[in-house]
Amino acid sequence: MSPAPVPARKLRVATTSLAGCFGCHMSFLDIDEHLFELVELIEFDRSPLTDIKDVGPCDIGLIEGGVCNAENVHVLREFRRHCKTLIALGACAVNGGLPAQRNHLPLSECLREVYQFRPGLENGQIPNDPELPLPLDKVRPIHEVVRIDYFLPGCPPSGPAIWKFLTDLIAGRTPRLAGGLLHYD
Amino acid sequence: MTKQFLLDGQPVPFEDGQTILEAARKAGHYIPSLCWHQDFPPHGSCKLCIVKAAGRHVSACATPAKEGWEVESNTPEMNGERRGLLQMLFVEGNHFCPSCEKSGNCELQALGYEYEMLTPRFRHFFPERPVDASHPDMLLDFNRCIFCELCVRASRDVDGKSVFALTGRGIHKHLAVNAESGRLADTDFSKDDLAARICPVGVILPKGRGFAVPIGERTFDTETIRSKTLKEEES
Amino acid sequence: MSALPATPTDALDGILQRHGHYPTELLQILIEAQDLEGWLPAPTLTHIAQALHIPRSRVEGVAGFYSFLYTQPVGRYRVLFSDNITDRMLGNAELMDALCRKLWIEPGKLSEDGLVSIATTSCTGLCDQGPGMLVNGRAIGQLTHRRINEIAEMIRQQRPLDLWPAEYFQISDNIRRKDSLLNLDMKPGAALSAVVEMGREGWLREVQTSNLRGRGGAGFATAVKWASARNASGEPKVIVCNADEGEPGTFKDRVLLNSYADLVFEGMTLAAWAVGASEGFLYLRGEYRYLLPQLEAVLARRREAGLLGRHILHEPCFDFDIRIHLGAGAYVCGEETALIESLEGKRGTPRIRPPFPVTKGYLGRPTVVNNVETLAKTCLIALGGGEAFAASGTAQSAGTKLLSISGDCAEPGIYEYPFGVPIARILEDCGASDTQAVQVGGAAGVCLAGYEFQRRIAYEDVPTAGAFMIFDGTRDLFDVARAFVHFFAHESCGFCTPCRVGTSLLQGFMDKLADGHGAKADLADIDWLDRLLKNASHCGLGSAAPNPVIDTLQKFRPAYERRLVSLDFEPAFDLDAALAEARQLTARDDPGAHLQTHEEEEK
Structure with missing residues (x-):
C-alpha cells in the first residue's frame, strides 16, 4: 500500500473501548512500524494511548465494543458530538459481539448469578452505588444508539486491515477491505 | 448452434431446461447462492441468486434460461440487493462469528466477505433460540439458522428420515425435529446422515471436535467462496 | 412430560377415518381434531402422524403454520377481534381493552382457569358491519360496548355459544347496488343446460368472446386459463374456487357464498365442463367457517338435482363433484400455488413458477384456480352469451x-x-x-x-x-399504512428472506416513527426496504407488502414527517426504558440511573 498523501494538517483521532476487551486497541498497535508513518499523519485526542480523559473536536473517532451500560451511552454520544467521522471498530461495536450473547438472558438472571448465587459469595448483593453505571437490558451494537459512518469488523480486525482502513480514510478514499482483509472472526 | 443468453454482456451457452444459475456456473460465471444445492431441486428461498433477466428480478436458481435473454448479475445494483439480503439474514438470527465453530467454513460469512458486508446495518432482532445439545454426537444451534431447508430436504429425500421440518410462520418460523419431545436425541438422527453435514452455516455441528483447524486457516480464510464454487464446478 | 389430558382417541380416530387416512387431508384433520379440545396437544399430533404414516415433523410443520391452529392451550372461549384498519377506525382496540378488563385477562394470554383467551386476528371480512370478532370461529359483527358487556357476562356464566342471542351471529349482506350479477335470478342448472347444449368447444369459445378476466385482481383471461388446463396432460383435472378472501377490506365473496352459492357452484361446474375436470374444491377461508353448513346443504341439493356427481344432466362424460376445504387463518393461501399446497395438506408456501397450476397444480394435475366472483360471472355468459357480456364495462374490462x-x-x-x-x-x-x-x-x-x-x-x-x-x-394515513404493514408482517409465510425479514424490519421502522423515535434517516431506509421487498420477494405478498407505504409516502408524506423527532438519527428504542430493569434490581432512581432518550436533552 502506497503511503497516504499527507493532508494539510494532522488529523485528530480519538479512540475508546466501550463493552469491549481492548483487543481491537491491541490490534491497532499491531500495525507496528506503520505507527511511525501514522504519527506523521495524525495526532491523538482522548484515547487509552494518551490518557486524555475528555474528547475534544476530532476528525476521526474509533469505537471499540458495544453498548452495555449507561456510561457507554454517554461516551458514545460524546464521541458522536465531537467526531466528524465515527467508526465502529471490531465485532462488538459492529454487532454487540461476545457481550451481546447475554441478550437472551434476563438481566436480573445475569446479575443475580454473578453477585448473589455464585459459589463462595455470602450475602452477596447487586451493587447499587450511584457511582456505577447501570447496565442496559440488552447489549447493543453502536449503530443502534448513534449514527455511525464506517464499520471495520473483525475480532479483532487485523493490523493490516486497520492500516488499510485508516490510510484509505486519511487519503480521502472510501475505505474498502478487499483481498482477504475482511473477517468477522 | 447451442442456445445462449447474455450474462452481464458475456454470452453463456445453455441447454433446454437448464437454469440461469446452472448455465452461468458451468460457463465459469459466479452467481451466489445459499439454499441451492446441485443434488436437490431448486428451492428459491434465500434469494441470494437474484438476477435481473429481461428487466425482471428472478431467482437464477429457479428460472430456466431463455434464448437471447439479457441477464444482469454482477452489477452494483444486484450486488447491493444481495448485500441487503445478507444483512437481513444477519440481523434476524444471532450470528456471532468469533464464537462460532463454523467460522471460516460458513457460507453465509463467506458471502458477507464476497459482497463486502461491513455492517448488518439494521436493528438486531436478538431472537431467543435455545440450543439443543441432547444428541450424543451432534449439536443444534438454532441461533444461526437461515431457513435454507437443506437439512430438511437431505433428511427427507436422501436419508429417508424427515428428522427436520420447519414450523411456525413468518419471522417466527423455526426448525423443529421429528420427536414429540422436540429433542434431537429422541429422533433417529445419526452423525452419518447427509443432513448432518449439509448445513451451510453453523446450526448442525459435530460434538467433541472444536477448532481442529485454527481460525485463519479455514476454507474461506484462504479462498473466496466465488473461486471455491467455480473450482468445484470445473471438477 | 406434562400432565396433559388424555386425547379422546376414539373421536380422533373417527376423524381420521372420515378423511380416509389421506395425508392430503391433514389440514382438515387438524382443524377437526382441534375441535375436540380447543387446541392440539403434542400427543394428538403424534397420533395423527402415526395414523397417516407421515413424519411427525410434517404434522408439526403444518400445525405451526396456520393462525387458527393452536399447539398451546387457548381458552374454551377463544375470542379474536378483527384488526383491519376499518375495525380500528370503529374502535376495536377500546372494545378489546374493555372485554379484557371485564374478564381480568391480558390480550394474547390464557386466563388461569383456561376459560378464555382474547387476541386480535387479521381482517375477518365484516368491514361493512364492524367492529367484528370471531368467538370459537363464529363471527359476530357490530360490536358495541353494550354487546361487549353482554359477551363478558355470557363467558363468565360459561353459556354455550348456541344459547347466545341469535342476532349476534346474524351477518347482513348489505347489498346496496345491484347490476347484472346480483340481479340474476337463475334456476339452478339453467346455465349448465345452456353450456351442455353448446358443447365444450362452443362453451369455451363463448367465454373467450366474453373477454372475462379474473376478478381476484390480477385480471388473467379466464378462457386462456381454462383452455391451457384443458390442453394440458394429466388426469383427473381440477377446478378450484378460491374463496380464501383474505385481502383486508374485501367481503364480496362472503356475500356471494351466503346468498348466491348456487351461482358459484354452477360456475365451477361450467368450468369443469370446459376444462374436462372431474374434481372440484371450494377453498373456504377459516374466517368464513360459519358458512360451511349452508354451503354443504347447497352442494347436497345440487347432487340430488343431478347437477353434481356422475353424468351431470345425464351427459355420459360429465362427472364432477365439489368438496369444501377449510383454511385456517393464512392470507398467503389466497396466492394460488400456496392455496394448492394447503389443499394438499401442507404449509401454505407459494411454489416456484413455472410450472403454473394449469399444467401442474393439485397433486401435479392440471388445475384451474378461479376467484368466487369470476366463477359466478360465468353463469351470466352461459345464459346471455359472450357478446352481451363483452358489451358491458370497458373495452379491456368486460362486465361488472x-x-x-x-x-x-x-x-x-x-x-x-x-x-x-x-x-x-x-x-x-x-x-x-x-x-x-x-x-x-x-x-x-x-x-x-x-x-x-x-x-x-x-x-x-x-x-x-x-x-x-x-x-x-379526520384520518391519519400513516396509521393506515402502519396497520397494513403489521398485517403483512403477520401474514408473511416466511419462506423467502426479503419478505420474512423485510416485512418485520418495515414494521419496526413504522413502529419507530409511531413511538416517537423517528428520524429523517429512517425514511431513506424505508425507501430502500420498499424497493428490496418489491424486487426480491418470492411471491405477490412480499412484493405488495410495501405498497401502502410507497403510496402514502408519496401522497401523504407530511403524515410521516410530522412524526420525526430528529433530522438526523434516533435510536429505535427508549434508552431510559432500557435501564428500567437495572433500576429495579438496584433500587436506584438517582439522576445517574437515567438516560435522556434524546441526546440534545443531555447537554
Missing part, C-alpha cells in the same frame, strides 16, 4: 365488478358497478364526504388521494379484487 365498500361512508356494503365507474361516483353513491383517500384493492392495492378520484375502476386504470376502504379528513 363487485366492490366491498367500508370505512368513512354512510352506507357501507356491496356495490356492483359496470367496469369503468369513476371513484368519485362511487364515493357519492355510498354517501362519503370529506374523503381524504381511498384504499382500492385492499392492503396490497393502491391508495388514491383526492386528485385521483376521477380515475376509474378497470384493469387498465385502477384494478381491484374488490376492496374499497374510505378515509375521511
Whole structure:
C-alpha cells in the first residue's frame, strides 16, 4: 500500500473501548512500524494511548465494543458530538459481539448469578452505588444508539486491515477491505 | 448452434431446461447462492441468486434460461440487493462469528466477505433460540439458522428420515425435529446422515471436535467462496 | 412430560377415518381434531402422524403454520377481534381493552382457569358491519360496548355459544347496488343446460368472446386459463374456487357464498365442463367457517338435482363433484400455488413458477384456480352469451365488478358497478364526504388521494379484487399504512428472506416513527426496504407488502414527517426504558440511573 498523501494538517483521532476487551486497541498497535508513518499523519485526542480523559473536536473517532451500560451511552454520544467521522471498530461495536450473547438472558438472571448465587459469595448483593453505571437490558451494537459512518469488523480486525482502513480514510478514499482483509472472526 | 443468453454482456451457452444459475456456473460465471444445492431441486428461498433477466428480478436458481435473454448479475445494483439480503439474514438470527465453530467454513460469512458486508446495518432482532445439545454426537444451534431447508430436504429425500421440518410462520418460523419431545436425541438422527453435514452455516455441528483447524486457516480464510464454487464446478 | 389430558382417541380416530387416512387431508384433520379440545396437544399430533404414516415433523410443520391452529392451550372461549384498519377506525382496540378488563385477562394470554383467551386476528371480512370478532370461529359483527358487556357476562356464566342471542351471529349482506350479477335470478342448472347444449368447444369459445378476466385482481383471461388446463396432460383435472378472501377490506365473496352459492357452484361446474375436470374444491377461508353448513346443504341439493356427481344432466362424460376445504387463518393461501399446497395438506408456501397450476397444480394435475366472483360471472355468459357480456364495462374490462365498500361512508356494503365507474361516483353513491383517500384493492392495492378520484375502476386504470376502504379528513394515513404493514408482517409465510425479514424490519421502522423515535434517516431506509421487498420477494405478498407505504409516502408524506423527532438519527428504542430493569434490581432512581432518550436533552 502506497503511503497516504499527507493532508494539510494532522488529523485528530480519538479512540475508546466501550463493552469491549481492548483487543481491537491491541490490534491497532499491531500495525507496528506503520505507527511511525501514522504519527506523521495524525495526532491523538482522548484515547487509552494518551490518557486524555475528555474528547475534544476530532476528525476521526474509533469505537471499540458495544453498548452495555449507561456510561457507554454517554461516551458514545460524546464521541458522536465531537467526531466528524465515527467508526465502529471490531465485532462488538459492529454487532454487540461476545457481550451481546447475554441478550437472551434476563438481566436480573445475569446479575443475580454473578453477585448473589455464585459459589463462595455470602450475602452477596447487586451493587447499587450511584457511582456505577447501570447496565442496559440488552447489549447493543453502536449503530443502534448513534449514527455511525464506517464499520471495520473483525475480532479483532487485523493490523493490516486497520492500516488499510485508516490510510484509505486519511487519503480521502472510501475505505474498502478487499483481498482477504475482511473477517468477522 | 447451442442456445445462449447474455450474462452481464458475456454470452453463456445453455441447454433446454437448464437454469440461469446452472448455465452461468458451468460457463465459469459466479452467481451466489445459499439454499441451492446441485443434488436437490431448486428451492428459491434465500434469494441470494437474484438476477435481473429481461428487466425482471428472478431467482437464477429457479428460472430456466431463455434464448437471447439479457441477464444482469454482477452489477452494483444486484450486488447491493444481495448485500441487503445478507444483512437481513444477519440481523434476524444471532450470528456471532468469533464464537462460532463454523467460522471460516460458513457460507453465509463467506458471502458477507464476497459482497463486502461491513455492517448488518439494521436493528438486531436478538431472537431467543435455545440450543439443543441432547444428541450424543451432534449439536443444534438454532441461533444461526437461515431457513435454507437443506437439512430438511437431505433428511427427507436422501436419508429417508424427515428428522427436520420447519414450523411456525413468518419471522417466527423455526426448525423443529421429528420427536414429540422436540429433542434431537429422541429422533433417529445419526452423525452419518447427509443432513448432518449439509448445513451451510453453523446450526448442525459435530460434538467433541472444536477448532481442529485454527481460525485463519479455514476454507474461506484462504479462498473466496466465488473461486471455491467455480473450482468445484470445473471438477 | 406434562400432565396433559388424555386425547379422546376414539373421536380422533373417527376423524381420521372420515378423511380416509389421506395425508392430503391433514389440514382438515387438524382443524377437526382441534375441535375436540380447543387446541392440539403434542400427543394428538403424534397420533395423527402415526395414523397417516407421515413424519411427525410434517404434522408439526403444518400445525405451526396456520393462525387458527393452536399447539398451546387457548381458552374454551377463544375470542379474536378483527384488526383491519376499518375495525380500528370503529374502535376495536377500546372494545378489546374493555372485554379484557371485564374478564381480568391480558390480550394474547390464557386466563388461569383456561376459560378464555382474547387476541386480535387479521381482517375477518365484516368491514361493512364492524367492529367484528370471531368467538370459537363464529363471527359476530357490530360490536358495541353494550354487546361487549353482554359477551363478558355470557363467558363468565360459561353459556354455550348456541344459547347466545341469535342476532349476534346474524351477518347482513348489505347489498346496496345491484347490476347484472346480483340481479340474476337463475334456476339452478339453467346455465349448465345452456353450456351442455353448446358443447365444450362452443362453451369455451363463448367465454373467450366474453373477454372475462379474473376478478381476484390480477385480471388473467379466464378462457386462456381454462383452455391451457384443458390442453394440458394429466388426469383427473381440477377446478378450484378460491374463496380464501383474505385481502383486508374485501367481503364480496362472503356475500356471494351466503346468498348466491348456487351461482358459484354452477360456475365451477361450467368450468369443469370446459376444462374436462372431474374434481372440484371450494377453498373456504377459516374466517368464513360459519358458512360451511349452508354451503354443504347447497352442494347436497345440487347432487340430488343431478347437477353434481356422475353424468351431470345425464351427459355420459360429465362427472364432477365439489368438496369444501377449510383454511385456517393464512392470507398467503389466497396466492394460488400456496392455496394448492394447503389443499394438499401442507404449509401454505407459494411454489416456484413455472410450472403454473394449469399444467401442474393439485397433486401435479392440471388445475384451474378461479376467484368466487369470476366463477359466478360465468353463469351470466352461459345464459346471455359472450357478446352481451363483452358489451358491458370497458373495452379491456368486460362486465361488472363487485366492490366491498367500508370505512368513512354512510352506507357501507356491496356495490356492483359496470367496469369503468369513476371513484368519485362511487364515493357519492355510498354517501362519503370529506374523503381524504381511498384504499382500492385492499392492503396490497393502491391508495388514491383526492386528485385521483376521477380515475376509474378497470384493469387498465385502477384494478381491484374488490376492496374499497374510505378515509375521511379526520384520518391519519400513516396509521393506515402502519396497520397494513403489521398485517403483512403477520401474514408473511416466511419462506423467502426479503419478505420474512423485510416485512418485520418495515414494521419496526413504522413502529419507530409511531413511538416517537423517528428520524429523517429512517425514511431513506424505508425507501430502500420498499424497493428490496418489491424486487426480491418470492411471491405477490412480499412484493405488495410495501405498497401502502410507497403510496402514502408519496401522497401523504407530511403524515410521516410530522412524526420525526430528529433530522438526523434516533435510536429505535427508549434508552431510559432500557435501564428500567437495572433500576429495579438496584433500587436506584438517582439522576445517574437515567438516560435522556434524546441526546440534545443531555447537554
